[in-house]
Each structure stands twice: as C-alpha cells, then as structure tokens.
Amino acid sequence: MIDLTIIWAFIIAFAVFVYVVMDGFDLGLGILFPLFPQKADRDVIMNTVAPVWDGNETWLVLGGGGMMAAFPLAYAVLMPALYTPMIAMLLGLVFRGVAFEFRWRTQKARNKWDLAFAGGSLVATLAQGIALGAILQGIHVEGRHYAGGWWDWLTPFSVLTGIALVIGYALLGATWLVMKTEGGLRDRAYHLSWILLIAMLCAIGAVSIATPFLAVQYTQRWFAWPNIILTAPVPIAVAAVTALLLRALGSKNDHQPFFLTLALFALSYAGLGISMYPYIVPQSITIWQAAAPANSQIFMLFGVSILVPLILGYTAWAYWVFRGKVRPGHGYH
Amino acid sequence: MFEGWDAVVLARAQFAFTMSFHIVFPAFSIGLASYLAVLEALWLITKREVFINLFNYWLKIFAVAFGMGVVSGIVMSYQFGTNWSSFADKTGPVIGPMMAYEVLTAFFLEAGFLGVMLFGLSRVGPRLHFLATMMVAIGTLISAFWILSANSWMQTPAGQAVNADGQFVAADWLKVIFNPSFPYRLVHMVLAAYLTTSLVVGAVGAWHLLRDQHLAGARVMFSMAMWMATLVAPIQILAGDQHGLNTLEHQPAKVMAMEGHFQSHKDGAPLILFGWPDQKDAKVKYAIEVPKLSSLILKHSLDAPLAGLDTVPRENWPPVPITFWAFRIMVGLGFLIMGLGLFSLLMRWRGMLYQSSLLHRFAVTMGPAGFIAVLAGWITTETGRQPFTVYGLLRTADSASPLAAPAVGSSLIAFIIVYFVVFIAGVIYILRLMAQPPHPGEQGPATNIPARAAGITPAAGAVEGAR
Numbered sequence: 001m002i003d004l005t006i007i008w009a010f011i012i013a014f015a016v017f018v019y020v021v022m023d024g025f026d027l028g029l030g031i032l033f034p035l036f037p038q039k040a041d042r043d044v045i046m047n048t049v050a051p052v053w054d055g056n057e058t059w060l061v062l063g064g065g066g067m068m069a070a071f072p073l074a075y076a077v078l079m080p081a082l083y084t085p086m087i088a089m090l091l092g093l094v095f096r097g098v099a100f101e102f103r104w105r106t107q108k109a110r111n112k113w114d115l116a117f118a119g120g121s122l123v124a125t126l127a128q129g130i131a132l133g134a135i136l137q138g139i140h141v142e143g144r145h146y147a148g149g150w151w152d153w154l155t156p157f158s159v160l161t162g163i164a165l166v167i168g169y170a171l172l173g174a175t176w177l178v179m180k181t182e183g184g185l186r187d188r189a190y191h192l193s194w195i196l197l198i199a200m201l202c203a204i205g206a207v208s209i210a211t212p213f214l215a216v217q218y219t220q221r222w223f224a225w226p227n228i229i230l231t232a233p234v235p236i237a238v239a240a241v242t243a244l245l246l247r248a249l250g251s252k253n254d255h256q257p258f259f260l261t262l263a264l265f266a267l268s269y270a271g272l273g274i275s276m277y278p279y280i281v282p283q284s285i286t287i288w289q290a291a292a293p294a295n296s297q298i299f300m301l302f303g304v305s306i307l308v309p310l311i312l313g314y315t316a317w318a319y320w321v322f323r324g325k326v327r328p329g330h331g332y333h
Numbered sequence: 334m335f336e337g338w339d340a341v342v343l344a345r346a347q348f349a350f351t352m353s354f355h356i357v358f359p360a361f362s363i364g365l366a367s368y369l370a371v372l373e374a375l376w377l378i379t380k381r382e383v384f385i386n387l388f389n390y391w392l393k394i395f396a397v398a399f400g401m402g403v404v405s406g407i408v409m410s411y412q413f414g415t416n417w418s419s420f421a422d423k424t425g426p427v428i429g430p431m432m433a434y435e436v437l438t439a440f441f442l443e444a445g446f447l448g449v450m451l452f453g454l455s456r457v458g459p460r461l462h463f464l465a466t467m468m469v470a471i472g473t474l475i476s477a478f479w480i481l482s483a484n485s486w487m488q489t490p491a492g493q494a495v496n497a498d499g500q501f502v503a504a505d506w507l508k509v510i511f512n513p514s515f516p517y518r519l520v521h522m523v524l525a526a527y528l529t530t531s532l533v534v535g536a537v538g539a540w541h542l543l544r545d546q547h548l549a550g551a552r553v554m555f556s557m558a559m560w561m562a563t564l565v566a567p568i569q570i571l572a573g574d575q576h577g578l579n580t581l582e583h584q585p586a587k588v589m590a591m592e593g594h595f596q597s598h599k600d601g602a603p604l605i606l607f608g609w610p611d612q613k614d615a616k617v618k619y620a621i622e623v624p625k626l627s628s629l630i631l632k633h634s635l636d637a638p639l640a641g642l643d644t645v646p647r648e649n650w651p652p653v654p655i656t657f658w659a660f661r662i663m664v665g666l667g668f669l670i671m672g673l674g675l676f677s678l679l680m681r682w683r684g685m686l687y688q689s690s691l692l693h694r695f696a697v698t699m700g701p702a703g704f705i706a707v708l709a710g711w712i713t714t715e716t717g718r719q720p721f722t723v724y725g726l727l728r729t730a731d732s733a734s735p736l737a738a739p740a741v742g743s744s745l746i747a748f749i750i751v752y753f754v755v756f757i758a759g760v761i762y763i764l765r766l767m768a769q770p771p772h773p774g775e776q777g778p779a780t781n782i783p784a785r786a787a788g789i790t791p792a793a794g795a796v797e798g799a800r
Contacts, residue, residue, distance in 0.1 A: 051449070051451065058444045066433050072422050075422075076425070079413075079415045080736060090407060102397070105762040105766070146734075293426050
C-alpha cells in the first residue's frame, strides 16, 4: 500500500526546496545590492532576474497553499506560531517585489526603491531563516491550536538560523552573478563568493553543532547506532561538495559555483529532513496527524503529477530564453 | 495599544483591507491581459503598427500592475494561516486543494510566461511571443475560475461532509467546485474585470483625445473600449440580476440586507431606493420607496410575498447598512457605465466619437468607476454573508486564530502603512505612464536606461536586445 501522506510530505518538501533554489538567489541579489553602489551594476543585477522572479515567488505561494491543502493542521498551527516572522517576510517581499518595476519608473526615487529591494530581501530572508529555526526548536501545541507565546520564535538558535540563511542566499546570489555577468562585476562577485563560502561553511557548522542540543530526538537521529550509517554520508557529501566548490572558485569557472552551492543547499536541506522526520511540527505533530483526508490528497495528486512536470518544463524554457550573460545596457529591459 | 479590542474584529479589518487592495489589481489585470492578447492578435493579423504601439503602451502598465497584484496576493495566501487558523484547519481539506489548483494551473502559467511576454519579443519572435501573451491571459482567467469557486463554496457550500476532527471534507468534488452560486459569480466577476479595464482604457484614450483628436493610438483604444462598455454593460446588468436571484435562493438574509427589508411583506414588497438602515431599531429611516417593485424584480410578481429579516434570528443578521449601501453604489455605477456605453454609441452613430469632448470628459470621469463598483460588489457579497465564513456552517467568530488583539492590531497597522506607501507610489507610476500619449515606435516595459535616456530608436534597441 502506498502511503499518500509520505508522498505529500515529499511534494511539499520539494515545493519548498524549489522555492529555496529559485528565490534564494534572487533574494541573495537583494542582500548583496548595497555592495554594488554603481547604478550600471545594479541595472545589470536586476536584469539578470527580472524575467523570472515572478515564477520564483510562485513556489512560495505553492508552499503555503499546498501546505494548507495537504497538511491543514500544520498550516493552522505553524502560521500563528510564526506570526511575526511571517508578517515581516510578507512585507519584505512586498517591498522587494514592487522594486523590480518601480525603480525603472522614476529617476528621483530610484535610490529609495533600491533600498526597498535590498531591505525587503534582507528582511524576508532573515524572517525565513528565523522561522526555520523556530520550527526546529519545537512549537507548543495544545489540542489543534498553537499555545505558545508571541515571542517564542525569537531565540539565539533562531537568530543563528536567520543569519545562516542570509549568508546562504547571499552566496547563491554571488555565484549567480558569477554565472550571469562579466567584467568587473563578475570579478567582484568571485571575490564575494570566497568570503561568503567561508561564512556559509561556518554557519552550516554552527547550526549542525547547535541542532543536536535542541532535543534528544535530533541527537539520536544523527548519532545513535545504526542511524549513523545512514546519516554519515550527508556530512561527507558536504565535505566533498565544498572541495569541488573551492576548486571551481579557484579555477574561475563561471557556471560550477552556482550549481555546487545549490548542491550544498540540497544537502543541508536533506539534513533538515532527516532531523525533522516524521514530524511536520517538531515534537508535536507528525505528518500523519496533520494530513488532509485521502480524497483531498488524491484529488490534488492528479493535478500535481500532470502539472508540476509541465510547470518545470515551461519554467526551464523561460530560463533558456533568457540564457547567457547580461551586459550593461543590453538587458531585456 | 489595542488592549481591550476584539481580535476577531481586527482580523476582519485586516482581511478587508488587504483584500480590497489586492482585488483591484487582478480585476484590472484579468481584463488587461485579454486586451493585450487582442491587440497582439490584431497586430499579427493586420500588421498595422498602431496595434503593436498600443500593445507596448499597455504592456508597461500591465507590468507595474501585475507586480503589485503578485506581492499583495502572496499576502493573501498566508493570511488564512496567520489570522484565520481555525478556518484553515477546518476548511483546508476543501478550500486548500482548490487554491493549490489555482497556483498550479494559473499562477505558474502567468508567472512562467510573463517574463517572455514582457521582455522576450525580440528573443522568441512574434508567434511564440503571442503564445506567451495568450498563456498569461488564459492564466488570469483560470485563476478567476478557482478562486471564485473557492469563494462561492464558502457562500453556498455543497458536496461536503464533516470528519471526526471537525474538518470539512469533500464528499463530491464536482459538487464542491460547481457549487450553486459559482457560475453566476464567475460570470459576474469576469465581466466586471472586462468592464473595469475597458473603462480605464477608455478614460486614457479620452484623456489624450481631449488634447489631440487625431492621435491614432488614442482613437483606436477609445473606440475599442467604448464598444466593450456598450456591449458588456447591459449583459453585466442582466448577469447581476441573475446572480441576485441565485442569492435570494441560497442566501436570502443577504438579499434582505441588500434590500433593507427588515420586515416581511405579505403582498408585495417595496423597493427601497434610498434610506438609512438602522440595524438596532430594525428599520430603514427616511426611506424613499417604490411600492411592490422589489417583489416584481425578485419574484417577477407585484403581489408576491417577500420575507424580511424578522424571519431570521438576530444573531444571524449581516451588518445591514454596509450591505445596503455598498449594493446601491455598485448598481448605480452599473447603470452609469451602461449610460456611458449608450452615449458613446449615439456619438459613434453621429460620427462624433472622436470629437465629442462631452463624451470624452464623461469617459475620463468614469475611469475609476469599475474599480469602485468591483469593491462595492465584493463588500456587498462579503458583508452580506456575515456572520459566517462558511455560510450557515462555520461562524466568523469560530474561524479566527488564537491571537491576542495587540498582535493582530500591530500587523494591521504595518500593512496599512506599507500598502499606502507602496501602492500609492505604484498608482502614481501607472498614472504617469498613462499621462504619456501612445506614440509611434512605442517601446515595451522599462527599456534599459541608455536606450531609454536617448528616448528614441526603439526598433534599433529591440534588435540590439536580441541575440
């Protein structure tokens, strides 16, 4: 018998991961924006994502809508628990989203919209990272409701995960620029990639060390025999990808750093899944407890299995249409 | 701050505020996407330059409006969880899949092809580009399909059961999706979106005709918009009437509030044109009414009895004054729009369509009428279905998150400040774009700055942009 709930857990996890992959670099560009004060550079940076950012953020809507559909109880518990970070993220996304068009529509206020783009991206990323940390550290649930306080989400650990995600997205942004730009802009992006990679490794290390201290479950999951046979490949793979990434940056390869950074994200994400499974709200609600009834799962599975491959197809086509380096003054704008 | 406030009232205020801001943009972009598809098709068929100029002119405006719709829409998809978590838990198995389908079938389609539509003409060629435009336009309509189905299910729930956890579950998906009010609501809203867009396009055309009667682009857009208003406004009034009869059947209390019928009428209910509904005293003060007309409209018989709110328990009454007045604003604007359409037809027949400055002034004034009518219509239907979120089954008070008033109040203030700053800026940019007349060699969205600063040579710029 196939367990639909597990399939749905993978589908939602996949949607969130695709979101991280797609919007990660474009939020990262916002975070890096203050480091590129030249208007010409900023125009190029914007043009590298202008045709695709909309689609990138749609995965976030799928994450939210999909979770309400497939795991309504988890959605109903997590959203009030993460109230402040969620509102902050939404407002941050408002500012950065409109900046894509607004900054071309005004001469006078362009700097303000550039600031909105940078600030909005930073706030949204920080909020996502904090939300992740707040989920990992456990959420107080009574009955079918969130029962914790309004500041439970704010702890040293959640701040750490918030900062870690900012570094991670910034690295994705920097390696994206390496791939999509040329000349001085690319050289600076290379330079930033080095610094950010080292910071990212420190962040991964810090979060990995801190996580087992949050709950016994995490410690056992990672270090108890025989689990360790299954979990050990994750850190080993992280080490291998890091080595490749260092080599790619060393040889000034344009494409590899971005994709290797994505691999690093995928491994961290897999680690997260290993820590959390089978909980969707750690220590409180499992995926089976939160799951929607079978007929809702089946109804949506039809759509997902046909539409998601189609979506991935035309999204890939859109990226293909706008492939290659973006040059100053020759953007799609 | 906000201690002693009712958290549910604040959450409702937040939903009303963010939703009202949001709906303006989809209402515009549903119509505008279709208009852009028509313009591009006409360009491909006739090869007349005026059509591609108009296409590029409106595409710039579309890009700004669409961006605002996207970001305000993301807010909506998370608000069910943040402020209405009990609702999300209980209705998630029914509403959730419909919204997931909206994302999968509509949002991705729009977003996926938007980039090509905005920036890709020189990269993919006219045929593929037209396909992208079509996909965006179809996406907006599919989106309307799903979200209106979800909303209609909340208004007229059908095909559901309740499980052991107290959640609604779908017993029959077809009945859920095609619930009784859905077809009426879908037609009414899509027509409203088309009318709204035609009024905006008409107003912009008229604005430029007032300055220069011979401007080709302004003439074409004005004529197209007036045809739309002329043809669609009467259909919309008919559709609205049918929607009202459907509401009378399934949500009679809403119609009682719209009509201001506190009392039942045994032989023929009057149509109250204006008055001041007093919820507490349960009567309409200073009422100006036409005897028996309401029974004629709703029951097609002068003497048909019509029940009033006195047949409904008071705790199930919707807020009558808001429902009553919002309904009158919508209907009043509907007839004004039809008036504009008829007036334009008269001028067209007399060959004065591009010369009548009275008509042009009227059209400019009516520019925002569609938005106001859409908002008034939604306020009517959403206020009129109170005090329920799922009509008759789940009360609004039982739908909210376990939130304290200060949390909801603070986020409400944050939304108000941010939305006013961001969306007022956006509207100003859109108005600035509209203030420019469409001209030959019009460029698409936000040309890159060097080419743009030069201000001319769009064709060269487009070729340069190609690879």
